[in-house]
Amino acid sequence: MREGRAGREQYEHKKEKSHGVKINQKLQGEWYLWGVLEQFLNHIDKHWLCASGNRVLLAVSGGLDSMVMLDLFVKAGFTVAVAHCNFKLRDADADDDEQFVREKAQALNVPFHTTSFDTKEYAAQQRISIQMAARELRYKWFEDIVESEGYDYVATAHHANDSVETILLNWTKGNTIDAGIPVKNGKIIRPLLFATRKQLEEYAAQNQVRWREDASNATTDYERNFIRHSVLPLLKELNPALEQTVMRGWDKHAIQHELFEETFRHWQQQFVRHDADKIIIAKQAFEKYSNSASLLWYLIHRLGFHYDTCEKIIEALHGQPGKKFTGVAHELIVDRDAAIVSPIVPLWDAVSIAQQQTHASIGLWNLTIEMISIDEARAELTKPVSPYTAFLDADKISFPLHWRQWQAGDYFFPLGMQQRKKVSDLLVDEKVSLADKSLVTVLESGGEICWVAGHRIDNRFKLTDQTRHVLKLSVSL
Secondary structure, three states, X not given: OOOOHHHHHHXXXXXXXXXOOOOOHHHHHHHHHHHHHHHHHHHHHHHOOOOOOOEEEEEOOOOHHHHHHHHHHHHHOOEEEEEEEEOOOOOHHHHXXXXXXXXXXXXXXXXXXXXXXXXXXXXXXXXXXXXXXHHHHHHHHHHHHXXXXXXXXXXXXXXXXXXXXXXXXXXXXXXXXXXXXXXXXXXXXXXXXOOOHHHHHHHHHHOOOOOOOOHHHHOOOOHHHHHHHHHHXXXXXXXXXXXXXXXXXXXXXXXXXXXXXXXXXXXXXXXXXXXXXXXXXXXXXXXXOOOHHHHHHHHHHHHOOOHHHHXXXXXXXXXXXXXXXXXXXEEEEEOOOEEEEEEXXXXXXXXXXXXXXXXXXXXXXXXXXXXXXXXXXXXXXXOOOOOXXXXXXXXXXXXXXXXXXXXXXXXXXXXXXOOOEEHHHHHHHOOOOHXXXXXXXXXXXXXXXXXXXXXXXXXXXXXXXXXXXXXXXXXXX
């Protein structure tokens, strides 16, 4: 059955009853109901958003847009549930919003899901904006509900004004490739993109849809609200039908975007690989495509990298190895034959390790410390040993040990060498990527490096024929 057909059949049946009836003031609300409902169903039909048998989870904040969306889905006859996020950003107002939506769901006898987040704390932990934090928390929660409850789609109440605002906001930052809001993205559907905010306001007034105002919408504290309240009114003086004009143009752009995404997928499969929390982009990726800056931006822009930064990255790949570019919580390092994106590694506090201590941690690393006999060590050394394990002469060790990130200027005497060597030179010799260098740690005894963890012990602390006690060290992530 064609998507949206169930709701359409119900609509057509009721619409037939109104044929030939003179529309007066009393019936005006019902007339407006069918006009918007018809556009709603046409939009669902046109973009194949959901089918008659689907269970749709509606993201309902309690504001105008989502309350109208809920009303339309219910009147169209779809099987729905309501999900509400309390971001704890508006004090008592946020709790009132939650109660308002809960009561509406109960009145409609539809399932209600709710959760709350410490959005500010999450934003601080991830070093992202509060708006970005709220978005990430919200959509991750939606994914969890869909998986646990078996919903087919999640509907959000973005409308035409939202899309126009997003387009303009992204254009001001040079982001034009996917500047608008997609009508469908996996299981996320946006069934109100056909309507302007004014249409939704009129619908709510005509059909007694109650909703709550978000006080933040009336301010210019956020970039989006600056576009909404200060920029769009001026543009609408030039073109009163601005939203419809932009959305028509954006429909044409969507076709071009599909072609771009096909190119991007091919580019990504050829040149991009993921290694744990790193994204590694081969240098050849920027040599074979004339629009490589656009492709790179599309890959990493959600990490906070702007388009002009991507252009500078490509310039740096031609002769500036070691150059770093910073996003929100990630950095991109231009290596010899690749660009490597990884989370920014903060400076870790050094750790002091006492003689009786068996475990320690620094940053991402965990260290285990064990005192063993020389016979036990010799038995283990007859087998392949991981570079993340070291055996040191315990009698040459001075406690407390000092564990820290390596620094420029550090040097030691690598195993088998009588001359000192800079740690930086060792890492170059071992072809450690620039991104991984920030993760390297050293262990010091009496102010001397005894182990470059994961790479080489110092010759002065090696096991000899005179060794009787062995300090076994192992690091792991």
